[in-house]
Amino acid sequence: xxxxxxxxxxxxxxxxxxxxxxxxxxxxxxxxxxxxxxxxxxxxxxxxxxxxxxxxxxxxxxxxxxxxxxxxxxxxxxxxxxxxxxxxxxxxxxxxxxxxxxxxxxxxxxxxxxxxxxxxxxxxxxxxxxxxxxxxxxxxxxxxxxxxxxxxxxxxxxxxxxxxxxxxxxxxxxxxxxxxxxxxxxxxxxxxxxxxxxxxxxxxxxxxxxxxxxxxxxxxxxxxxxxxxxxxxxxxxxxxxxxxxxxxxxxxxxxxxxxxxxxxxxxxxxxxxxxxxxxxxxxxxxxxxxxxxxxxxxxxxxxxxxxxxxxxxxxxxxxxxxxxxxxxxxxxxxxxxxxxxxxxxxxxxxxxxxxxxxxxxxxxxxxxxxxxxxxxxxxxxxxxxxxxxxxxxxxxxxxxxxxxxxxxxxxxxxxxxxxxxxxxxxxxxxxxxxxxxxxxxxxxxxxxxxxxxxxxxxxxxxxxxxxxxxxxxxxxxxxxxxxxxxxxxxxxxxxxxxxxxxxxxxxxxxxxxxxxxxxxxxxxxxxxxxxxxxxxxxxxxxxxxxxxxxxxxxxxxxxxxxxxxxxxxxxxxxxxxxxxxxxxxxxxxxxxxxxxxxxxxxxxxxxxxxxxxxxxxxxxxxxxxxxxxxxxxxxxxxxxxxxxxxxxxxxxxxxxxxxxxxxxxxxxxxxxxxxxxx
Ligand code: 5U1
Numbered sequence: 001x002x003x004x005x006x007x008x009x010x011x012x013x014x015x016x017x018x019x020x021x022x023x024x025x026x027x028x029x030x031x032x033x034x035x036x037x038x039x040x041x042x043x044x045x046x047x048x049x050x051x052x053x054x055x056x057x058x059x060x061x062x063x064x065x066x067x068x069x070x071x072x073x074x075x076x077x078x079x080x081x082x083x084x085x086x087x088x089x090x091x092x093x094x095x096x097x098x099x100x101x102x103x104x105x106x107x108x109x110x111x112x113x114x115x116x117x118x119x120x121x122x123x124x125x126x127x128x129x130x131x132x133x134x135x136x137x138x139x140x141x142x143x144x145x146x147x148x149x150x151x152x153x154x155x156x157x158x159x160x161x162x163x164x165x166x167x168x169x170x171x172x173x174x175x176x177x178x179x180x181x182x183x184x185x186x187x188x189x190x191x192x193x194x195x196x197x198x199x200x201x202x203x204x205x206x207x208x209x210x211x212x213x214x215x216x217x218x219x220x221x222x223x224x225x226x227x228x229x230x231x232x233x234x235x236x237x238x239x240x241x242x243x244x245x246x247x248x249x250x251x252x253x254x255x256x257x258x259x260x261x262x263x264x265x266x267x268x269x270x271x272x273x274x275x276x277x278x279x280x281x282x283x284x285x286x287x288x289x290x291x292x293x294x295x296x297x298x299x300x301x302x303x304x305x306x307x308x309x310x311x312x313x314x315x316x317x318x319x320x321x322x323x324x325x326x327x328x329x330x331x332x333x334x335x336x337x338x339x340x341x342x343x344x345x346x347x348x349x350x351x352x353x354x355x356x357x358x359x360x361x362x363x364x365x366x367x368x369x370x371x372x373x374x375x376x377x378x379x380x381x382x383x384x385x386x387x388x389x390x391x392x393x394x395x396x397x398x399x400x401x402x403x404x405x406x407x408x409x410x411x412x413x414x415x416x417x418x419x420x421x422x423x424x425x426x427x428x429x430x431x432x433x434x435x436x437x438x439x440x441x442x443x444x445x446x447x448x449x450x451x452x453x454x455x456x457x458x459x460x461x462x463x464x465x466x467x468x469x470x471x472x473x474x475x476x477x478x479x480x481x482x483x484x485x486x487x488x489x490x491x492x493x494x495x496x497x498x499x500x501x502x503x504x505x506x507x508x509x510x511x512x513x514x515x516x517x518x519x520x521x522x523x524x525x526x527x528x529x530x531x532x533x534x535x536x537x538x539x540x541x542x543x544x545x546x547x548x549x550x551x552x553x554x555x556x557x558x559x560x561x562x563x564x565x566x567x568x569x570x571x572x573x574x575x576x577x578x579x580x581x582x583x584x585x586x587x588x589x590x591x592x593x594x595x596x597x598x599x600x601x602x603x604x605x606x607x608x609x610x611x612x613x614x615x616x617x618x619x620x621x622x623x624x625x626x627x628x629x630x631x632x633x634x635x636x637x638x639x640x641x642x643x644x645x646x647x648x649x650x651x652x653x654x655x656x657x658x659x660x661x662x663x664x665x666x667x668x669x670x671x672x673x674x675x676x677x678x
Contacts, residue, residue, distance in 0.1 A: 007049050009056055015046050019062050024163070027156040027224075028255045031637060059132060060161035065153050066219045073213060074146035079125055080172055081232045083139045085308050086291060086315040092270050095292070098314045099266035105311070106299055113292045114242045115272045116228060116260040118315055120203045120286040121178030122210060124148075125231055126158065131167030133160050138210070142308055151210050152177075154219035157226070163253035169235030173249060175227035179206040180285045183222025192369065200379065200392045201322065202286050227254035228291070241295045259650060262295055273316055275649050280318060281384020282633070289317040318353075322381050324394060325349035327374055330361065330405045332412045334437035336445055337523055338428035340418065342367060342405065344378070344390055352382030359388040363425045364407045371395075373402035413437040433473060433573065440466050442521050446474045450527055450618070451519030452511060455504040456497065464490055474519075475580035477505060513540070513588045516581075520574070523564040531625065532556050533565070538590065540578075544569045599628025600675045607635050609652065610645030612665045617645070620668055623677040635660060643668045 007015075019042055025033040043062060050057050057064065089095045102111055123139040136152030138145035152158055155177065162171070179187070184202040191198045199205035209221035227249045230238060239245050243262050250256045259279075263272050269292050276290055294300050294312035303311040326347040333341045342361040349356055359380045361367050370393055372378060377397040382388035407427070410418060416431035433439045443462045447454040454477070465471040468490075470483060480487060480502065487498045511519075518530035525533070536554040537543035543565075551562035568574050597603070606629045608617050615623075620643060621631045635642055635654045642648075642655040642662045655662050663671065672678045 009053075012046070012049050012053075012056055013058070015042060015049075016058055016061050019043060019046060020060065020161070023062060023156050024159070024253055028159075028253060064160070065156070066215055067150050067153065069214050070147075070150055074148055076140070076144050077135065077137050077147045078144040079137065079140075079142070079231075080127075082308065083123060083125055083142045083145070083174060083231070084305070084310055084313075085142060086313055087309045088289075089314050089316045092266075092273075095269055095273075095314065095316050096266045098292075099269070102294060102303065102312070105303060108299075110265045111299070112241075112295045113263050113265075113269055114246070114260065114295045115263050115269060116246075116291045116293075117257050117276060117283075117287040118289040118291045118317075119176040119178045119226055119257070120201075120288045121176040121206045122203075124152065124175055124177050124225065126152065126173045126175070126225075128162055128167065128171040128173070130169060131162040131164065131171075133158065148210055150215040151212060151218040152225075154215050155223045155225050157224050157255045159253035161253075163251070167236075167252070168233050170233065171230070171236070172232035173227050173254060174229045174231045175225055175254070177206055177210060177223055177225050178202065178285055179209070179221065179223055182284060187221065198369075201381070224285070225255060227256055238297060240297060242293050242297060242300070243295055245297075258654070261650075261653070263292075269316070277318060279650075281386065286321075286383075287318070288320075289315045291315050319351070321352045321383050322379050322391070323349045323351040324377055324379055325356075327372065327376050327378055327390070329374055330367075331358075332408055334411060334413045334429050334435060334441075336438060336441035336521055338411075338431065338435065338438050339363075339426045340408070340411070340429060342407070344372075346378075346380065349380060351380055351388065352384070354382070356380060356382055356388045359390045361390055361405075364427055365425045367405050367407070373398070373404060375399050375402045411435060411437075436466055439472070443471065443474060443477070445521045446519045447477070447508075448519075451515055452508045453515070454501075454508045456501040457504070461490075461493075461501075473577055473580065475577060475584055478509065478581070478584035478586070480505060509585045509587065511586060511588050513538075513590075516540075516586065516588060517543070520568070520578070522568040524561045525565065529556060529561060544575070544578075597628075599626075602628035604628075604640040605630045605632050605638055606641050606643060607632050607639050607651060607655070608643040608645075608668075610648030612645040612668075614665065614669065620672075623672050624668075627672070627675050627677055 019039065022034050022039050022042075025031050046061065047063055050061065050063055089098060099111065103109070125137050125139070125145070126133060127135040127137075133149075133153065135147060136149045136158070137147055140146060153160065179202040181202060184199065184205050187205060188198040199208060205221070206223060209218050209223055212218045227246070229242070230245050230249065239248060243260070246256050246260060259276065261272065263269050273290055276287070280287060292314050294303060300310065300312040305311060327344045328347060329345045331343045331345060333343050335341060341363070344359045344361050346357050346359055361370070361372065370390060372390060372393050376399075377394040378390045379392040379394065380388050381391045408418070410416065411429035411431055414429065414431040414435035414437070416429050416435060418427050419430050420427045429435050429438065431438060433442065440463055443466065444459055446452055447457045447462070457477070462471070470480070470486060471477060484498060484502070487493055487501070488495065514531045514534040517534055518525065518527050532555045533543060537546060546565075548559065548562040548566050551557055551565055552559060601624060606624050608620050608624070608631065612620060624631055632639065635651045635658065637658050639655065639658070639660045642651060642660050643665075644652045644655070644662050645665050652662065669678065
């Protein structure tokens with residue numbers, strides 16, 4: 001490391017370049033090239049040299065991202081070229097109509113469209129002169145917007161300087177500023193902790209963050225900018241297609257969406273919609289639709305505009321994830337660990353693509369935080385398969401008959417006392433397996449696919465078995481064969497289904513150690529932790545006897561998990577259940593203890609996609625992990641191999657574009673066989 005005092009001007013410029021390279025890799029490419037500590041050290045070094053030589057400070061220095069408050073709030077600035085809005089299509093027919101219109105106007109058989117996720121954030125226009133950022137302006141009314149340059153500069157994915165030696169004389173880039181879901185959750189969690197107001201959704205959080213008059217506040221908000229078009233350019237010839245323009249923006253240092261692609265005709269666009277709709281909930285950011293644009297710029301020019309919307313683009317909207325409805329009442333559900341969850345009964349409402357009649361209110365504190373009452377109008381949010389939740393009360397519409405939500409004093413199912421651990425929001429029933437609700441939920445978990453995997457023992461049947469007192473602990477499941485006649489007398493249980501159920505129970509007795517531990521339902525022990533525990537302790541007795549100090553040596557096990565594990569095995573009832581299960585014939589194959597880095601696929605990252613015929617994707621993932629591989633959900637340059645089954649989609653395309661090795665089902669079976677996993 002060079003001492004700051006010895007540093008030449010050129011060395012400082014190199015240091016800025018290096019920091020900007022680190023930042024680009026981290027914030028634009030999502031592929032950090034150095035640990036945070038290295039960035040921080042170099043950043044501090046730059047700060048010292050700038051303190052010593054203020055005359056050397058460069059506009060693109062990372063230290064210049066957070067400046068002073070603008071003196072007089074935000075000023076209004078006219079856009080060089082208006083920021084357009086988009087026509088919407090809410091179904092496939094309207095999209096097909098759009099394509100037909102375009103083909104007719106162009107007299108073309110088929111048109112290529114650029115397809116991009118429509119990010120749910122705020123549109124922005126960034127102006128670069130000679131490659132340097134000079135202004136960032138909100139969309140406003142499309143003709144003029146507010147100059148929020150000082151806030152924009154705090155966003156690390158906004159390049160302060162284009163990554164080229166030959167930039168266009170003027171470049172105006174349009175894009176969206178948004179807040180990723182994780183950053184939004186953290187921001188809201190912090191607001192709750194500090195007793196401040198929370199944001200209803202990531203879009204509002206992004207808008208609120210950009211509206212801050214003090215850039216120091218904006219700088220603390222996890223905002224991201226993603227470019228989606230070139231609004232205006234001087235001194236540079238635009239490529240022939242919109243898609244190529246986006247690739248150029250990416251080369252110049254902008255973040256572009258990695259799911260953007262091109263598609264042929266209406267059918268190509270519809271296929272893209274179906275794929276993205278499936279992925280929508282698992283994305284790390286909110287999208288509210290897809291934007292389709294005629295890809296050829298010459299054709300765009302030929303098509304032109306109607307009013308403020310281009311004829312050559314359309315937004316295909318996804319079903320809204322937030323809707324307003326009314327709370328009819330509040331029920332209190334008791335979960336597997338005794339947690340009491342208030343659930344709002346709703347006037348049915350269509351949200352996130354389905355009709356919703358219930359939404360979680362999480363816990364007592366959340367009821368207080370929302371200030372929600374029965375009969376209130378509320379905003380309900382539903383994304384993907386996640387449980388719908390109430391996110392806001394519409395206070396202006398509060399009716400006269402709104403009544404307080406009364407939290408129960410005792411367990412609504414078994415009447416046991418309730419308890420609340422200090423510092424935790426959750427209130428629990430103390431009844432344990434004596435509580436019918438906890439017993440039912442524990443059994444549902446015990447038999448579930450990733451646990452003991454007992455086919456034919458569904459939720460309804462478990463409820464009947466508990467209600468009729470045929471099953472009081474998981475051990476009783478393994479003695480159901482002695483109660484065949486009673487089973488036959490139960491609702492919807494014929495000879496065939498009873499036999500099938502008993503056969504599945506018999507098969508499930510041969511399990512795996514990690515599944516067995518997961519099935520016990522120890523608090524905070526999910527699938528991955530169960531796997532970590534059982535590769536560290538190969539013997540059940542050793543795991544049951546381990547003290548907390550030993551438990552925290554296990555990868556990913558912290559003091560809280562260790563405490564829950566210890567508490568679980570300390571309880572006589574749990575030890576008796578385990579004894580009973582083993583006595584009933586539950587067994588697993590013992591594995592040789594191998595340290596994690598000696599496994600054949602240690603250090604390798606796999607992604608599994610598409611449909612497989614001989615194994616489920618989960619089974620293949622299990623087996624790859626057992627061989628030491630890490631299994632990730634998305635393809636990146638760090639992926640070592642993609643397992644692509646039939647109908648593999650964008651992950652396959654991405655792997656191909658990144659030259660990631662790809663194997664099919666036969667290939668993965670050969671690999672697993674080679675290493676003795678099957
Ligand atoms: N991804 C994307 N979002 N979005 C919004 N592209 C896109 N294009 C837009 C808008 C308003 O307007 C074009 C007409 C440039």
